[in-house]
Structures are given as structure tokens and as C-alpha cells.
Amino acid sequence: MSAIVEMRNITKHFGHVIALAGVSFDVKAGECHCLLGDNGAGKSTFIKIMSGVYKPSGGEVLVEGTPTLFQSPRDAMAAGIATVYQDLAMIPLMSVSRNFWMGREPERGVWPFRTFDTAKADDITVKEMRKMGISLRGPDQAVGTLSGGERQTVAIARAVYFGAKVLILDEPTSALGVRQTANVLSTIDRVRKQGIGVVFITHNVRHALAVGDRFTVLNRGQTLGTAERGTVDAAALQDMMAGGQELALLEASLGGTI
Amino acid sequence: MALSAAKPLIRRHTEIGIFLIGAILIVIFASTSDGRWANLYNIGTIMQVTATLGLMSLGVAIVIGTGEIDISVGSTFGMGALAHLWLAARVDPVFAALAAIVVGAAIGYVNGWLVTRTRTPSLIITLGTLMIFRGIAIALTDGFSFSIPYAARNGWTYFLLGGGDVFGFNTALFWLIAAFAVLLVVLKAMPFGNRLLAVGGSADSAHSRGVRVDRIKLSAFVICGILAAFAGALEAGKLGFADGSMGRLMELQAIASCVLGGCLLAGGRISLIGALMGAFVLSSIQSYLVVTGVQPQWFILILGLIVVGAAYGDKSLRNWAIRK
Numbered sequence: 001m002s003a004i005v006e007m008r009n010i011t012k013h014f015g016h017v018i019a020l021a022g023v024s025f026d027v028k029a030g031e032c033h034c035l036l037g038d039n040g041a042g043k044s045t046f047i048k049i050m051s052g053v054y055k056p057s058g059g060e061v062l063v064e065g066t067p068t069l070f071q072s073p074r075d076a077m078a079a080g081i082a083t084v085y086q087d088l089a090m091i092p093l094m095s096v097s098r099n100f101w102m103g104r105e106p107e108r109g110v111w112p113f114r115t116f117d118t119a120k121a122d123d124i125t126v127k128e129m130r131k132m133g134i135s136l137r138g139p140d141q142a143v144g145t146l147s148g149g150e151r152q153t154v155a156i157a158r159a160v161y162f163g164a165k166v167l168i169l170d171e172p173t174s175a176l177g178v179r180q181t182a183n184v185l186s187t188i189d190r191v192r193k194q195g196i197g198v199v200f201i202t203h204n205v206r207h208a209l210a211v212g213d214r215f216t217v218l219n220r221g222q223t224l225g226t227a228e229r230g231t232v233d234a235a236a237l238q239d240m241m242a243g244g245q246e247l248a249l250l251e252a253s254l255g256g257t258i
Numbered sequence: 259m260a261l262s263a264a265k266p267l268i269r270r271h272t273e274i275g276i277f278l279i280g281a282i283l284i285v286i287f288a289s290t291s292d293g294r295w296a297n298l299y300n301i302g303t304i305m306q307v308t309a310t311l312g313l314m315s316l317g318v319a320i321v322i323g324t325g326e327i328d329i330s331v332g333s334t335f336g337m338g339a340l341a342h343l344w345l346a347a348r349v350d351p352v353f354a355a356l357a358a359i360v361v362g363a364a365i366g367y368v369n370g371w372l373v374t375r376t377r378t379p380s381l382i383i384t385l386g387t388l389m390i391f392r393g394i395a396i397a398l399t400d401g402f403s404f405s406i407p408y409a410a411r412n413g414w415t416y417f418l419l420g421g422g423d424v425f426g427f428n429t430a431l432f433w434l435i436a437a438f439a440v441l442l443v444v445l446k447a448m449p450f451g452n453r454l455l456a457v458g459g460s461a462d463s464a465h466s467r468g469v470r471v472d473r474i475k476l477s478a479f480v481i482c483g484i485l486a487a488f489a490g491a492l493e494a495g496k497l498g499f500a501d502g503s504m505g506r507l508m509e510l511q512a513i514a515s516c517v518l519g520g521c522l523l524a525g526g527r528i529s530l531i532g533a534l535m536g537a538f539v540l541s542s543i544q545s546y547l548v549v550t551g552v553q554p555q556w557f558i559l560i561l562g563l564i565v566v567g568a569a570y571g572d573k574s575l576r577n578w579a580i581r582k
Contacts, residue, residue, distance in 0.1 A: 053466070073466055073467075085466060091456055098456075102452060103469040104467075105449035105453075115443070115448050116447050116451070118447070
């Protein structure tokens with residue numbers, strides 16, 4: 001099966017700082033491809049290129065086999081690449097419904113009297129959220145009152161509803177408790193089964209192993225290869241992320257796996 | 259307790275504070291001014307001041323909604339007034355007011371363009387344009403004032419554009435009501451309103467959803483410029499003359515109106531009705547100080563003290579509402 005999105009040999013420089021030094025990565029329909037890496041490894045930069053926020057300094061982005069250059073996040077969204085960022089997925093002051101439709105509000109009427117069709121928006125929001133297993137008090141409930149896991153789920157439901165082919169999740173579990181993490185992981189599984197390619201960015205090896213089909217590790221702007229499910233274990237991934245040596249010493253002194 | 263039932267309401271509606279403060283002040287003003295404050299003529303005057311300040315405050319509220327600020331509105335007001343007067347003495351006031359609107363839109367565009375292109379804080383950009391356009395206004399009038407000859411102060415268009423009263427209220431008030439109604443619909447029931455508040459709530463978040471943040475901010479500045487210049491035109495229509503200092507310090511009153519009215523300076527949440535109530539409260543305070551004959555040298559001091567008191571009262575009310 002061919003990849004929906006393929007990134008070939010991507011490089012990115014910020015002035016003299018080399019954030020990415022040739023990273024290749026692809027994601028296929030219906031799989032969950034985990035991108036692992038420690039803080040500062042270049043994960044965020046990489047997915048920002050994939051979602052059109054940054055332009056790469058070098059390398060190619062192929063969407064369904066065609067080389068594409070995204071000028072803005074709008075282009076990436078139009079190509080079916082949806083991104084859920086860890087911190088900027090939602091606007092807490094606004095309602096769930098308004099967040100859900102932000103930037104793509106359904107309209108009613110004739111220009112210049114075209115208005116935001118709130119009834120339709122609210123209706124669809126509640127339905128889509130119920131599909132993801134979240135029952136809202138109402139569509140006008142402020143996002144600020146939802147838990148972190150629920151916010152991620154709203155963002156995921158939104159991306160799926162708007163026809164995402166590839167869903168990029170940036171550290172969706174990093175700020176969550178155990179139960180909320182489990183909810184988000186099961187949402188990922190649900191989305192994958194609908195035939196959407198999921199890119200799951202995390203630095204937590206256990207979360208990655210719980211749902212991932214393939215694993216790519218980034219370390220200091222470089223990729224250390226991609227592994228299939230079943231060919232790696234937690235310790236091996238952890239080693240690749242941290243660069244081996246130092247962590248092994250630390251582990252020995254602490255007497256267990258970190 | 260019955261009072262605590264009001265807590266959720268106050269939490270949801272940030273403008274309730276200014277309404278309570280307004281109600282308290284009205285009672286105090288009416289009972290301590292011996293009928294000089296609470297009479298139809300004086301209320302009409304207050305509404306006229308509220309109308310022009312309110313139009314400006316609505317524009318500032320829209321810009322605050324995007325998380326930016328526009329403090330150049332006082333100069334925009336002055337430029338609008340001068341454009342209106344200069345032309346109204348020559349052509350029909352309708353074209354003069356349209357010219358004032360174009361001037362306001364242009365100033366707003368300059369502000370918005372500079373803010374979005376240079377990514378410089380709007381506070382400093384609009385502080386600069388505040389001085390630039392004040393300077394231009396003073397240079398244009400050359401230290402004198404523009405005025406419309408008495409002979410030309412007639413006709414229904416002159417009447418409609420601030421030059422006359424309907425039911426004892428200056429026509430500017432009806433323009434304010436119209437502008438408020440339009441903006442309320444735009445804000446609550448149009449995609450633009452949703453995007454505006456999204457940009458203010460989190461510009462990065464909105465950008466990541468494909469909202470064109472710069473375009474929204476630019477539009478907000480243009481709307482603000484238009485409203486401020488139009489307010490200036492109405493004020494000029496009312497007075498029939500203006501000099502280069504027209505609208506000086508009004509920018510601060512407009513911002514105070516918005517903040518007292520429950521607009522978050524950080525952006526993302528605004529209340530148009532609150533901003534209008536803020537403008538009404540500020541105009542009422544001024545009027546009270548005038549009719550009770552407070553000496554001019556104390557005027558600005560007392561106004562300031564009441565504003566600080568009102569802001570503190572509003573903050574306390576909100577803190578009380580947040581407490582369980």
C-alpha cells in the first residue's frame with residue numbers, strides 16, 4: 001500500500017541552528033505511525049513542516065505520490081492533513097461548537113447577509129462528540145471547562161469530521177492523567193480503524209507501543225530508522241531516543257527502566 | 259442565599275458589573291444634583307456624548323477582541339471631524355461623512371498593516387499613529403478651526419448627521435444604535451465574529467485552523483478607524499466647527515469604556531453592550547461634575563478617581579462571583 005503522505009530527506013535550518021538534518025517519514029491509510037523523540041529532537045519542527053506551518057529548507061513532501069509545497073496550514077488542510085497541537089488545539093474561552101467550526105463555519109443565507117448557521121453547527125457538534133464517547137452538557141459549553149483528554153478528543157473529532165486523511169497528533173497524552181490517556185489512545189484506535197493515517201508524536205514509549213503500528217525515532221534532528229510493531233521493545237526505543245550510553249548508565253544507577 | 263444565585267450569571271456575563279455600577283451612579287447622581295442632572299435636556303446631552311464616545315468604543319472593542327489595541331482613535335476622530343467639516347462647507351454632508359469614513363478606513367488600514375506586517379505590538383504602533391495624525395490635524399488647521407457657515411447648517415442630511423435632534427436626542431444616538439445592531443449581528447451570528455474572537459483567544463490556534471489571522475486583525479483596525487472617524491464626523495456635525503485638538507484624550511476614555519464594560523484586554527472576549535454602558539457611565543460622570551459645578555482643575559482628577567473606583571468595584575464583583 002502506498003503512503004498518503006511521504007516526507008523525503010527533510011531539512012530545516014533556523015539561521016545557524018540545524019533543527020532537522022534529513023528526515024524521511026511516511027504514513028499509510030489506517031495505520032498509526034509513532035514519531036518518538038526527546039525534547040528538542042525536532043519532532044515539533046518536523047510536524048509543523050508536514051502541516052504547512054513551516055516550509056522545509058530542503059527535501060520533498062509528497063501527497064499521494066505528488067510532490068507538493070504547502071504555502072500555509074490551509075493548503076495542508078485542503079490536502080487532508082489535519083493537525084492537533086498539544087497546546088493550541090482549542091480556545092478555552094469559546095464554546096465547544098464555536099471551536100469545532102472555527103475557520104470553517106457553516107453559513108446560511110445570501111451574501112452580504114450570510115450568517116453563521118449556529119443551529120446546524122450545534123447539532124453536528126453534539127452528534128460528532130457523542131460518536132467519540134463524550135456527552136456534552138450543551139454545545140455552548142466553554143472548552144475551558146472540559147478536561148484535557150476531552151479537549152484532545154474534540155480536536156480529533158473535528159479533524160475527522162472535516163475529512164482528514166492524515167491526522168497528526170502532537171503529544172496528545174503528555175499532559176494527561178492515566179485514565180484520560182487511555183481515552184485518547186482508544187480514540188486513536190477508533191480513528192485508525194476508519195482508514196485514517198495517524199501520526200502520533202510522543203516521548204512516552206509505553207503510550208507509543210500501546211497503539212503504534214510503526215515507530216520512527218528522532219534524535220537531534222536525525223532519524224534513527226523506522227521499526228515495525230513487534231520488532232522493537234520499549235528498552236530499544238528508549239535507547240534510540242536518548243542516544244543510548246548516558247541513559248544506560250543512569251538506569252543502572254537508579255536500578256530500573258526509566 | 260439569594261445573592262449567590264446571581265453568581266453564575268455574573269461569571270457568564272462580564273458586563274453585569276458596569277450595569278450595576280451605572281445603576282448605582284445614576285441613583286447617586288439623580289439624588290445629589292437637585293434635578294440638574296436628571297432632566298431631559300441633560301440626559302440628551304449625556305446621550306450625545308455617549309453616542310460619539312460609544313461609536314469609538316465599539317471600534318476599540320472590536321480591536322481588543324483580536325487581542326490588539328488601538329489608541330490612535332482620538333486622532334482618527336479628529337481627522338474624521340476635520341474631513342467632514344472641510345467638505346461639508348463645500349458639498350452635501352453625505353459626501354463629507356463618506357469622505358470622513360474613507361479617511362478613518364485609511365488610518366485603520368495603516369495601523370493594521372503596520373501591526374500585521376512588522377509584528378510590532380499594536381500599543382506602540384498606534385501610539386505612533388496617534389501622534390502622527392494629531393500632528394497632521396494640527397498642521398491642517400494651522401492652529402485655527404474649521405467651521406461650517408451658519409447659512410449652510412441646514413438640509414435633512416445635515417440634520418441626520420449629528421446636526422439635529424429627534425425626540426430630544428441628537429441623531430448621533432441613532433447612528434450608534436444602528437452600528438451596535440450591525441456589529442452585534444456580525445459578532446454573534448457571522449463567521450467573521452467567530453474568527454475575530456478566535457484570533458483574540460489564541461492567534462496561533464486560529465492560524466493552525468486556517469483562519470487568516472492577519473486579515474482578521476487588519477479588518478478589525480479598519481472597522482475601528484471607520485467608527486472613530488464617523489463619530490468625529492457626527493461630533494463635527496453637532497458642533498459645526500472643530501480645531502486640531504478635537505478628540506484629544508478620547509482614546510483613553512474609549513479604552514476605559516471597553517475594559518469597564520467587560521472586554522478582556524488580552525482579547526478573545528468582548529461585550530459590545532458593556533462597552534456602550536461604559537461610555538454612558540463615563541459621559542454621566544463628566545456631566546455630573548459639570549452640572550454640580552466642580553471646578554475645572556478638579557474635574558479630571560475626580561473623573562480619574564471614579565474610574566479607578568468603578569474598575570475596582572467591577573473586579574471585586576467578579577472575584578466574588580468566581581468564589582464558590
